[in-house]
Amino acid sequence: MKAEANPAPAPQVPAVARVRAVRRDTADTFTLTLDPPSPNRDVRPGQFNMLYAFGVGEAAISVSGDVDDPAIVHTVRAVGSVTRALQRLRPGDAVGLRGPYGSAWPLDEAAGKDVVVVAGGIGLAPLRPAVYHLLRHRDRYGRLALLYGARCPGDVLYGDEFDDWRRRGLDVLATVDRGDPTWRGPVGLVTALFSRLDLAPDATFGLVCGPEVMMRFVQREFEKRGVPDDRVYFTLERNMHCAVGFCGHCQFGPAFVCMDGPVFRYDRIRHFFSIREA
Numbered sequence: 440m441k442a443e444a445n446p447a448p449a450p451q452v453p454a455v456a457r458v459r460a461v462r463r464d465t466a467d468t469f470t471l472t473l474d475p476p477s478p479n480r481d482v483r484p485g486q487f488n489m490l491y492a493f494g495v496g497e498a499a500i501s502v503s504g505d506v507d508d509p510a511i512v513h514t515v516r517a518v519g520s521v522t523r524a525l526q527r528l529r530p531g532d533a534v535g536l537r538g539p540y541g542s543a544w545p546l547d548e549a550a551g552k553d554v555v556v557v558a559g560g561i562g563l564a565p566l567r568p569a570v571y572h573l574l575r576h577r578d579r580y581g582r583l584a585l586l587y588g589a590r591c592p593g594d595v596l597y598g599d600e601f602d603d604w605r606r607r608g609l610d611v612l613a614t615v616d617r618g619d620p621t622w623r624g625p626v627g628l629v630t631a632l633f634s635r636l637d638l639a640p641d642a643t644f645g646l647v648c649g650p651e652v653m654m655r656f657v658q659r660e661f662e663k664r665g666v667p668d669d670r671v672y673f674t675l676e677r678n679m680h681c682a683v684g685f686c687g688h689c690q691f692g693p694a695f696v697c698m699d700g701p702v703f704r705y706d707r708i709r710h711f712f713s714i715r716e717a
Contacts, residue, residue: 451537453497454476454477455476455535455536456473456474456475456476456511456533456534456535456536457473457474457534458472458529458530458531458532458533458534459472459530460472460530461526461530465594465596466593467517467518468514468515468517468561468594468596469514469515469526470503470512470513470515471512471513471514471515471528471534472504472511472512473510473511473536474510474511475510475511475536480509480511480539481539482506482511482539483543483544484502484506484544484546484568484571484572485501485502485541485542485544486501486502486539486540487499487500487501487539487565487676487679487701488537488538488539488540489535489540489682490513491535491536492525492534495521495524496524497521497535498519498521498522498525499540499679499680499682499697500515501565501674501676501701503564505571506568506571506572507571507575511536514561514567516561537682538682540682540683541682541697541701541702542700542703544568544569544572544646544672544674544702545672545702546569548644549644550579551579551581552642552643552644552670553581553584553638553643554573554581554582554583554584554643554644554645554646555585555586555644555645555646556570556573556583556586557585557587557629557645557646557647558586558587558648558649559588559589559629559648559653559654560588560589560590560594560596560649561596562647562648562650562653563587563597563648564596565648565674565701570585570604570609573609574608574609577607577608581642583609584609584610584611584636585604585609586612586633586636587612587614588613588615588616588628588632589616590615590616591616591617591618591619592621595615601613612635614629614632616628629649629653630656630659633664638664638665640664640665640667641665641667643666643670644670644671644672645661645666645670646672648674651675651712655713658671658673658705668704668705668706669705671705672702672704672705673702673703673705673708674701674702674703675691675696675700675701675708676696676701678696679701681697683698684697684698691711692708692710692711694708694711
């Protein structure tokens, strides 16, 4: 009798990945670099994985590294029991991994257009793979700009990469809510940086991630400048517990963020995005 092939693992079952490196980024944020449990993982900028801290629980974390690199990179804010357990991991430790899941940034659709990336705080993490793609394929796009806002200079994420991004053709504009003697850039909201851009409305794509209140005001800035709603994309990361549409925690109107997102075109979520939650 012919032996049956081993079945593919169920989407709810994590594979075991090993920690290659842990880097502290800010006071409450760190980056995990993992060796993948299997080769040839097809990851797209904007997608996320479920990371499982054994004995503690699981959390949905956006991919924040170069998707063309075989290593798996996640930048994480330590805000709960799972993420704090992940922060305690050291090289060689095991972590459970499911994914990748979800939709991606529309980088092929944006080819030939200007691209404005807008991020607040750790919202730069899900956008960093898109930045890497845009710069690797710089000749496929028009003008590229990053508008980034952080609470204070110590919370600026990936600041050590900004000069390299500028040299490669990305106009990086950064601001903080509160400055200090080391800060030489603007102080204020990220939306104020729009005044430094000369946008061509019909030739611009917007990619946005940050606190939802920030994203609402960013969308208004795009709207004021005539950028259509179907050219602005948000990523939402709301209470994703299972990643396969079973638990219902991340339902957003008729959509499930884990299945239909986390990247959404704004015109598809405009109505639900404006509803104030109880």
